[in-house]
Amino acid sequence: MVVLAALTSAAKSPPPPPTPPEAVPELAAQLAVFLEDRTVTAPDGATVPVMIPSAVDGSEGLLDTTRLEACLRTVGVAEAWPSAWLVVRVEAVAFDLILPVRLDDEGRLEDPEIVFTAARQEWTVDALRDAIRSETGRKPKGRTWNVVVQGFTTRVEHRYVYEVPTERRGLLELLPEGTLLREATTVKLPGGRYTLAVVLQEAELVPSSCDDCTSWMIGHADTGRVLLVLASDAEVVDELDVTSLLAGSASRPLLPRYACDEGDRYPSSGETPIGERFAGRPEIELIRLEDLDGDGLALEISIFSGVSDCEAEKVRLGVGPLAPELRVINGPG
Numbered sequence: 197m198v199v200l201a202a203l204t205s206a207a208k209s210p211p212p213p214p215t216p217p218e219a220v221p222e223l224a225a226q227l228a229v230f231l232e233d234r235t236v237t238a239p240d241g242a243t244v245p246v247m248i249p250s251a252v253d254g255s256e257g258l259l260d261t262t263r264l265e266a267c268l269r270t271v272g273v274a275e276a277w278p279s280a281w282l283v284v285r286v287e288a289v290a291f292d293l294i295l296p297v298r299l300d301d302e303g304r305l306e307d308p309e310i311v312f313t314a315a316r317q318e319w320t321v322d323a324l325r326d327a328i329r330s331e332t333g334r335k336p337k338g339r340t341w342n343v344v345v346q347g348f349t350t351r352v353e354h355r356y357v358y359e360v361p362t363e364r365r366g367l368l369e370l371l372p373e374g375t376l377l378r379e380a381t382t383v384k385l386p387g388g389r390y391t392l393a394v395v396l397q398e399a400e401l402v403p404s405s406c407d408d409c410t411s412w413m414i415g416h417a418d419t420g421r422v423l424l425v426l427a428s429d430a431e432v433v434d435e436l437d438v439t440s441l442l443a444g445s446a447s448r449p450l451l452p453r454y455a456c457d458e459g460d461r462y463p464s465s466g467e468t469p470i471g472e473r474f475a476g477r478p479e480i481e482l483i484r485l486e487d488l489d490g491d492g493l494a495l496e497i498s499i500f501s502g503v504s505d506c507e508a509e510k511v512r513l514g515v516g517p518l519a520p521e522l523r524v525i526n527g528p529g
Contacts, residue, residue: 215277215299217269223305224264227297230307231259239291239315246293246311258286258293267346271297276342283319285347288405292316292345294327319345356401356470367391370432371425374398378418378451379482383426383495383515390520391427394451394482394499396420403470406456409506416460416474417450424513426522436522441511442501452480452500489525493517496525 215223234246248257259267263284271280278299285292295311314327321341328336358376368377380393399420404411424436442449454477488496489512496514503509512525 215268215272215303217272219303220265220268220272221261223268224261226305227264227268227308228259228261230305231264231295231311234311236293236311236313238289238313244289244313258289259284263348266348267344268297270346271342271344274342274344276344280342280344281324283324283343283345285316285345287348288407290316292319294324319343356403358399358401360399367393367425367427370427371395372397376418376420378453379479381483381485383485385515385520386518387520388428390433390515391425392483392485392497392515393425393427395423395425396451397423401453401470402450403473404456404460406460410503412456413503413506413508414450414500415452415456415480416454417452419448419450422449422451424522426515426520428520433520434522436513436524438499438511438513438524441524442499449501451482454478455480488512489514491517 228247231246235243236246238244245257246259248260267282267284271277271282274280280297281294282297283292283294291313292315293311293313295308296306297308298306300306310328310332312327312331314331317323321343324341324343325336360374360376364371364373367380368375374397376396376399378394378396378399380391383390383392396418397420399418401416402419403416404414406412406415421437422439422442424438425432426434439449442451454474482499483497485494486496486498487494488498495517496512498510498512501509501511514523514525515521516523
């Protein structure tokens, strides 16, 4: 969170008694109710929900109650009560959200009469008046204005927990309940044929904003505990936990599942439920057996482990050529 500015157009009259900090959560909850069904039109024409939905349906939004509390606390710090214009700047998007926040005579928050977006700019009182006039077609009233600009530098991220099938067959019968099979292939070794698989435990899908180089390259990805598994028909013969290897310097691994396309760019991509959003989209291949160690045998794979300077980093993993065992060929790079 970054507090950018608190501006007034004229000398203030003596400020009203400050809103006590303990009242802010209730006011934020009240404002959330007012805004829960409101949408705004972004400068590019996209329709954007003001509030981040509590239901996990794949849609996006700009504010949640935590952010609203931060905004209202900033209004208090700026001594801008009982009436201010709030400009909310979310760095994940290229526009600002504008709304009035006002208390009535009994200290209750009023339902904002307008909520709209405007192109990002350095906000002055004159610039805000022009934006309101452009939005409403009317000359704004008032001689003394409080303008509070609140910035957020982090995104609110949605995650979607996979519903793993209760009926377990084949390789999944050999693995703990709740394991998600991401991809598998067959490898031939001197002792017979084995299944090489990438599986996840506590798996979640993390949709991407697809709005910069890193998020575009990662795309919509799986996260969780990532295991490389080698199994015969009867048992798991080797298992390699590669979670930390694939996470690199990040806090968690991200295994790309679906590539970004132009329709995914924030915010318009959030209007479709998650199941429909990726229906029919091809999955990114994880396991491609290659000869990566120069021994003439295609028993190695390279798996995405992150982005550095807009270049993909990968970890090389493989199967031993003589015995059914897994190995790390090299770390991230």
